[in-house]
Every structure is written in C-alpha cells, then in structure tokens.
C-alpha cells in the first residue's frame with residue numbers, strides 16, 4: 001500500500017465511525033471572520049465531513065469541498081442536504097490538485113495538514129487561485145501542538161508555523177497572522193488547549 005493510500009484509508013475509517021469526528025458546528029476561527037469574507041465561490045480544502053462548508057453555504061456562499069476521503073464527503077453531502085445547502089464535492093488528493101487561477105472569492109483551509117512537498121505547491125496554487133480581493137481563511141496546528149497532545153497530526157512534518165506560512169503564502173496581504181493557544185472543542189478528536197496558527201489574508 002502506498003503512503004497516500006494508507007493516509008486515505010485512515011481517514012475513511014475515522015469517518016465511518018458513528019457521529020461527526022469534528023462535530024457539526026463550524027470551526028470557531030472561521031466563524032469569527034465570516035463577516036469579513038467577500039461573497040461568492042468558496043473552495044474548501046480538506047473539508048472532511050462538511051461542518052465548515054455547510055456553515056458557509058447557509059450564509060449564501062457557493063461551496064466546493066475537496067477531500068481525499070469519499071466517506072467524509074458523502075457525510076458532508078448528507079449534512080448539506082439536511083440543511084438545504086447546495087454543496088459540490090470533489091474526491092481528490094491535494095497532491096497535484098489543480099486550482100484554476102483567479103477562480104475563487106474565498107479559499108478555506110481548516111486543519112488541512114499535508115507534508116511540505118505538497119503544501120508548498122498547494123499554497124502557491126491557492127494564492128493564484130484567489131480572485132483579486134479574494135480571501136484565504138486558514139487555521140492549522142503548529143509544532144507546539146506536539147507538547148499539548150489534544151489532537152492533530154503526530155508527525156512534525158505535517159505541522160506548520162507562522163513564519164513558514166507567511167513565506168509560502170507570499171503575495172497575499174495578511175489581516176490576521178498569529179500563533180496562539182486556544183481552547184478547542186470541535187468534536188472528539190480536537191478537544192482541549194490547542195496550539196494553532198490563524199490566518200486571514202487577501203490577494
């Protein structure tokens with residue numbers, strides 16, 4: 001089995017468990033910035049079971065959700081139907097995922113942890129994929145999270161700090177760019193004080 005297949009199977013397995021691994025409420029940082037987002041099309045990377053897409057869909061955004069887990073996205077579609085939200089889903093590995101340039105008013109990346117080789121190329125594509133004035137909303141665990149152990153990857157390579165992010169997202173104007181430790185209660189896998197980086201940036 002390849003490493004990518006192994007990763008995908010792990011996520012499928014997690015999403016086959018009953019309930020929603022990260023809850024059905026949207027990510028708290030996303031909720032805190034939603035009024036600053038331009039209206040229009042949203043690309044949500046690593047959307048999982050759909051909590052963030054449904055939240056945005058209910059607020060009038062047009063959502064496309066990408067994730068490698070077909071099981072996760074099937075749950076996302078079900079959640080969207082339950083809330084009367086239109087959701088377009090795409091099962092895809094972000095490695096090599098093509099983002100059409102200047103196509104998205106908003107890109108959302110909440111706890112999307114991929115290795116540096118994928119991340120660098122993905123972030124370039126994200127910067128170019130935004131329309132002028134388009135926004136990126138991102139929250140991810142930092143390496144400090146390894147000491148806290150309240151969720152997130154155990155592999156240092158999948159975690160990212162603020163200076164790396166700012167470098168890899170050059171070309172954007174940062175309105176929020178900070179590392180912080182916050183109480184996270186977003187499902188059973190993200191529970192407790194979490195060390196995160198938060199970004200709201202505009203092209």
Ligand SMILES: C[S@@+](CC[C@H](N)C(=O)[O-])C[C@H]1O[C@@H](n2cnc3c(N)ncnc32)[C@H](O)[C@@H]1O
Pocket residue numbers: 007011022027045046047048049050051052066067068069072092093094095109110111112113114
């Ligand atoms: C911690 S979950 C976060 C899900 C969602 N963003 C949320 O906050 O509820 C991480 C997600 O990243 C996805 N993922 C990880 N690596 C990926 C890759 N290479 N391509 C596509 N999706 C990936 C997993 O399938 C999983 O759904």
